[in-house]
Amino acid sequence: MPPKGAATPTAPVVRDLPEPPVLPEPLPEPAIDDLRLETVLGVLSDPLRLTIVRKLLLEREQFDHTCGWFGLDRPKSSLTHHFKALREAGVIRQRQYGLERRSHVRRADLDTRFPGLLDLVIAWTPATR
Amino acid sequence: MPPKGAATPTAPVVRDLPEPPVLPEPLPEPAIDDLRLETVLGVLSDPLRLTIVRKLLLEREQFDHTCGWFGLDRPKSSLTHHFKALREAGVIRQRQYGLERRSHVRRADLDTRFPGLLDLVIAWTPATR
DNA sequence: TGCTAACTTCGACTTCACTCGTACAAGTTC
DNA sequence: GAACTTGTACGAGTGAAGTCGAAGTTAGCA
Secondary structure (H helix, E strand, O other): OOOOOOOOOOOOOOOOOOOOOOOOOOOOOOOOHHHOOOHHHHHHHOOHHHHHHHHHHHOOOOOOOHHHHHHOOOOHHHHHHHHHHHHOOOOEEEEOOOEEEEEEEEEHHHHHOOOOOOHHHHOOOOOOO | OOOOOOOOOOOOOOOOOOOOOOOOOOOOOOHHHOOHHHHHHHHHHHHHHHHHHHHHHHHOOOEEEEEHOOOOOOOOOHHHHHHHHHHHHHEEEEEEEEEEEEEEEEEEEHHHHOOOHHHHHHHOOOOOO
């Protein structure tokens, strides 16, 4: 992921950028050494959450995405629940951009602690029934 | 422990049961193409079941093992529950040897469908607390 | 100042999974 | 056949997790 917090010599006067010049702090999440396999597996054992993580991995991972970007047909309160579960298990990182809460997969951390796991998520396809 | 299913010729009357084959048939289990990642992850998200699978993988995998072999400090009915869950998810194969029901990991099937997953189980260690 | 959008928090409901006691079944051994 | 061993089946209790409506919070904006 490219570091975009570098102070540019040209002071930004344009304010409608999708990405603020300073990256917001991530919401509370477990440190890489606190990631637990059983917790990560448990949080990934849900088809909806597998869909979320897989979509994050496949499409434009270099950017964060809002909850609404996924186009999931669930109430917002349900989505909040699942995104929170993913974040507290250490699978995704969430940052607050003004009103929006954007997410991306902690790919480097997961590849370090559980190599190959995200490849299984990418290869996953929903059940056909 | 080797299988001891050899029928003794001193049996007075052969019941109307079929002659036992060399290797007992596996208990009902999903075919390899029916293995579902979300189901396998869900069944492996339990520390006790991770312990069972990891022990099967690490110690003398070439043999089947009975439930009692694991030395788990749980009632038998609880162990039955977990072994059944593992078998129905496709993680282990169980065969009936007389009184005993022996289990081993479906390593080849899992490596084919979910490469790298069992390596994560082997590398897993229980939480220290 | 008030409206809107994006998301959270709360709470209730439901469903599901884990735990385990009890009873039962099937081989083994004496 | 009786006792023992190994494990299953059933069912109840408990707690965790998913679902989602309703109300609240916050940032941007007119």
